[in-house]
Amino acid sequence: MKRILVPTDFSEQALYAFEVAVAIARKTGAAIKLLHVVEMPYAPSFSATGDLVSRDSIEQVYVLKLLESSRDEMQELLRTVEHNGVEVVQEVDVDRVNSKIRRVVREDQVDLVVMGSKGSSGMDEFLIGSNTEKVVRTADCPVLTVKRRQPNFDIKNIVLASDFKREIRTAIDKVKMFQDIFDATLHLVYINTPGAFESSNNIRNTMETAAQRYGLKNYTINVYNDVIEEDGIMHFAQDIDADMIMMPTHGRTGFSHLLSGSIAEDLVNHTSRPVLTFHLR
Template sequence: MRRILVPTDFSEQAQHAFEVAIAIAQKTGATIKLLHALDLPYSTSSFSATGDTMNTRTDMDYIFTLKLLERTKAQMHALIQSVHGSGVEVVEDVDTDHVFSKIKRVIEEDNIDLVVMGSKGASGMNEFLVGSNTEKVVRIAPCPVLTVKKHHDSFQVRDLVLASDFKKEASSAFERFKYFQQVFGAKLHLVYINTPGNFESTENLKTQMQQVADKYKLQNYTISVFNDANEEDGILRFANEIKADMIMMATHGRTGFAHLLRGSIAEDLVNHADLPVLTFHLG
C-alpha cells in the first residue's frame, strides 16, 4: 500500500478517520493525502485553490473565496502539525470543487490504494433522501474504502469479520481481504448470514467456506454460519457477539434504479455500524 486518501471537512468524524489513517500508514509505510474541497455556492471557474483570479467576478466573491482558502489552509496546516513526529508523510490538497467529484478524480489520478473517511451515519428518511458523500464513495470507488465513526485511543484490529456469500463472484476480492488481515495482524472470522429467504444447510455452507479458505490459503481464521432475519442485522449481531474490531465485505456498488430496488448491504453497514467498515468494490 503506497497511497491513502483522507477527505476531511474538519469534523469530529473526519478527525477520527485521519487518526486511523495515520495508524495504518505507520504499519504500511503509505503516504497520506489529506483532501479538502471547497464546494462554493457559485461557479469556481474564477478561482484557483491558490487564490489566483482566473477571470472577472465580483469583488465580494473574490474576497470571500480568498478568506475561505486562507482559513482552510490554516486548518489543514494545524491538522498536519498535529501528527508531526508520527513518521508518516502527509501532503495536503485544497481545491475549489464539488466534494464528490474531487474525491473521485483524486482516486483515479493518484492511483489511491485506500480511502479512509469519517461518517456520521444516517437513518430513516434522511438516509433515503440525502445519503452521504461517504456512501457515494463506497458505491463507486475502485479501491477499498474504510469508514470510521468513532475515536480509537489506539487503533488495532485483533478480530476482523469477513461477511460474504463465498460465491465465485466475490473471489476477486479475497486476495485483498487476505492482505488487510495481514496488515492488521488480525484473526479473520468468516461468516455467512443464513436468512429465511435465502436459507441453506449449515453443513453445505461450511464446506463451501472451507473450500474458499483452502483456495486462498487463509490462516488464523474461523468459519461460522449465523442465522438471522436479514444480512445486515446478522452481520452486526455476529460482530458484536465476537467483540470484533472491524467488518470487511465486498459491494456491487449498484447505482440508479438498480440501487433503489436492491440496495446494498455494505452501504447499510456503513450507515448503521459503529465499528469501522472496510468495503471493496466488485465492479
C-alpha cells in the same frame, strides 16, 4: 500499500479517520494525502434589494476566504494529530466532493481511502445520504469508514461477510493484504436468513472450499442466523467483539441502487465499528 487518501471536512469523525490513517501508515510505510474540498453553491446571487449582482467578484472573494480558512484548519489538524515519521501532504481545492475524491484516487493511484462517517437513518438516509456513502459506492479502491475514535488502532479480529461464491475472488487479495498488515484472525461469516435459507452444512462446505481455494490462513468458519443480513453481520461482530468489518459491494448507482440498496452502505450508516468496503469488479 503506498498511498492513503483522507478526505476531511474538519469534523470529529474526520479527525478520527486521520488518526486511523496514521496508524495504518506506520505499519505499512504509506504516505497520506489530506484532502479538503470546498463545494460552491450554484444558486444565483442577489443583493439586499433583490437585484441580480455580479457573481464573479462576489464568488471570487467568497472562495478565497473559504480557501484561506480551510488551509488554516488543515494546519490545525496537522498540529492536533501526532504524525512524526509519516509523510503527509495536503490539498485544498474547489470542486464537487465525490468527483474530486474519485479523480485523486485514480490519478494518485490511491490504495486506501479512510473517511469519517456520522451515519444517518430514516428519511435523511433515503433522501440525502452522505459523501461517505457515495465514495463507498463509487471509489475504485477499498474504503475504510470510521465513526468513533480508535485509540491505539490495532486490528485483531476481522469479520468478512459474504456468500463466498465466485464474486468474492475479485477482492480476495485486498482481504488478505489487510489481514496480513495486522496479523489478524479472519472470521468468515454467512448470514442465514428466512428469505434465503440454506442448510448450515452446505454453507460451511461452500465456505471451507472457498477458504482453501483462496489460500486463506488463520480463519474461522461461521454461519449466523438472523432476520436480515445487515443485522446478522452487526450482531455477529458484536458477539465476537470484532475490531473491523469487511464487506464487498457491487457499487450500484442510480435507479438500480435505489431498488436494490446496499448492505455495505447500510453497515457504514448503522454500525459503530470500522467498516472496510471493496468493490467486486
